[in-house]
């Protein structure tokens with residue numbers, strides 16, 4: 122088995138345009154995977170391989186690449202101590218509409234390079250990425266990119282990471298020169314300067330003495346660095362007080378490593394990927410400070426048969442367990458499932474159990490990924506990331522394991538779609554093709570939901586934002602050759618009950634032969650607060666309080682299913698219902714006429730009848746909006762946000778501009794970008810991200826419901 126100490130599974134994540142793809146491209150060049158650097162704005166970057174990514178210069182789908190890096194080296198050359206490190210790198214999108222790509226990558230990565238723009242510093246998506254990394258406890262290194270741009274300020278970004286992200290950011294470097302004249306960095310551990318050569322695309326560099334005018338500053342920052350990490354190592358602390366000069370470089374590296382892995386500090390580095398500076402030192406830092414698969418906590422899961430906790434170690438001798446974190450349809454090899462192998466080993470051609478479907482599936486091939494190209498391998502071992510071909514049925518978040526050792530690993534958090542569009546096939550020939558295309562896209566993308574409006578027959582797609590749905594429709598057209606008419610974007614409202622009511626529903630049908638009979642007494646209303654805290658991602662709480670055989674056990678499943686399936690179409694305006702609790706406590710059955718179907722149908726009609734009494738309300742998505750504007754437009758921008766029912770949450774200044782934060786209902790945000798552009802002569806910018814669902818004010822709710830009813834012709 123490969124020595125896992127020398128493996129790094131890490132991601133690159135940041136706000137849009139911070140330079141993730143540009144940085145990944147340099148990494149591929151320096152690790153020898155490509156021989157020519159492809160620039161993002163020329164549509165030539167390796168990891169931006171989708172048509173839409175090339176055209177728009179943005180990353181939409183996270184791409185995985187594997188490569189090797191020799192470390193440590195002396196002036197870039199291997200010596201007796203040099204080891205070959207294997208990297209699995211995931212380049213993630215920055216746009217908030219594709220945030221699930223970041224989420225699922227974070228779930229399976231061991232470490233992260235968080236990228237910042239040296240000019241813009243901490244931006245809204247940097248905060249989101251930080252939260253996601255916190256959620257999965259991912260240790261990270263900060264890389265402040267774009268040091269060549271005018272206004273670049275490394276130490277200011279370090280300060281922002283401390284103040285705005287609440288992390289102990291510790292500089293390991295200082296920039297030499299700035300903006301146009303940015304040449305390299307001072308390494309505060311080695312106390313040397315590094316200057317990269319432009320003519321070799323940064324492949325080679327010189328080690329120099331620290332420029333005379335930086336010596337004092339470098340000493341000050343080095344002392345701060347040593348002090349910051351000494352806390353994490355008693356011996357180092359002693360030396361720090363007794364004789365700081367006796368502290369060796371290795372001791373500092375070791376202390377930084379410990380503190381990074383236990384999330385106490387974030388080492389900060391800088392460079393300019395575009396100008397080929399600083400990327401190699403960041404890769405060295407990945408080897409030095411980010412965890413290997415054996416440095417992270419053991420993987421925990423549940424044995425579904427016994428309910429007991431299962432611990433899996435990153436060892437080939439353990440039973441196989443893996444998590445599928447991304448499904449992609451490739452035009453040549455078909456359906457590819459990306460997975461992280463946590464324990465054991467999987468051979469190509471063998472079988473795995475999918476714990477969700479309960480089916481055993483044969484893995485015909487296993488691949489190492491290189492963006493959209495694959496290299497077949499014979500097997501994959503614990504601690505590695507790969508892709509498998511051969512699944513008949515698989516979804517993002519599925520656990521794959523050895524059937525003799527069942528385990529379900531913790532799934533990932535999937536954000537809720539907030540925007541919807543109706544789509545309609547343009548011609549009869551497109552009808553079937555559209556169904557197939559949507560099924561494939563939904564399989565790939567857990568934030569894309571689809572339902573058919575039973576009244577209008579329209580297909581409704583729900584997603585994370587306008588851009589997300591625009592890309593989906595574009596993919597239908599290009600990859601699946603389906604032409605569709607699409608409606609205007611609509612808000613994805615939801616419904617919730619606010620009061621708990623009791624109800625008795627009886628279903629009785631006699632239509633010659635065997636009839637149907639079911640009788641359910643239940644309570645319906647909002648979920649319990651305690652339960653919600655324990656199950657933050659679930660919408661349906663079902664309590665079985667039946668006793669004495671009033672309803673036989675085998676009908677409880679169908680009752681639950683009946684209620685759960687009804688939730689897709691609420692009683693108010695046919696929007697999905699969330700946060701619903703049903704407690705079934707009594708009922709009766711008929712020895713001949715009752716069956717599962719009767720109870721399911723009875724639960725469905727019970728839901729509609731009782732739901733009307735449970736005071737349903739309409740919930741609307743509220744967005745977190747951040748606007749950056751020059752001073753003179755402040756008044757106009759805030760006035761406009763107020764008119765959009767916005768709640769201002771704070772103002773701040775950043776790099777000579779004002780930052781306005783507000784919560785605004787999504788329904789008021791259509792066309793905002795255009796409006797903002799015109800009221801600020803194109804100088805203000807905004808970002809928007811989903812925050813939460815909240816009850817819509819009465820007048821708004823009435824309007825939405827009336828409109829929806831008119832459209833659906835719902836009869837009361």
Ligand SMILES: Nc1nc2c(ncn2[C@@H]2O[C@H](COP(=O)(O)OP(=O)(O)OP(=O)(O)O)[C@@H](O)[C@H]2O)c(=O)[nH]1
Pocket residue numbers: 135136137138139140141142143144160161162178179180181213214215216266267268269270392393394395396
């Ligand atoms: N001046 C300068 N420009 C850079 C640097 N790094 C990236 N860029 C440019 O910034 C733009 C965005 O770079 P990308 O690498 O696409 O950024 P990204 O973070 O991958 O963007 P998304 O994936 O769309 O979020 C491109 O035009 C790059 O050429 C840098 O170090 N200096």
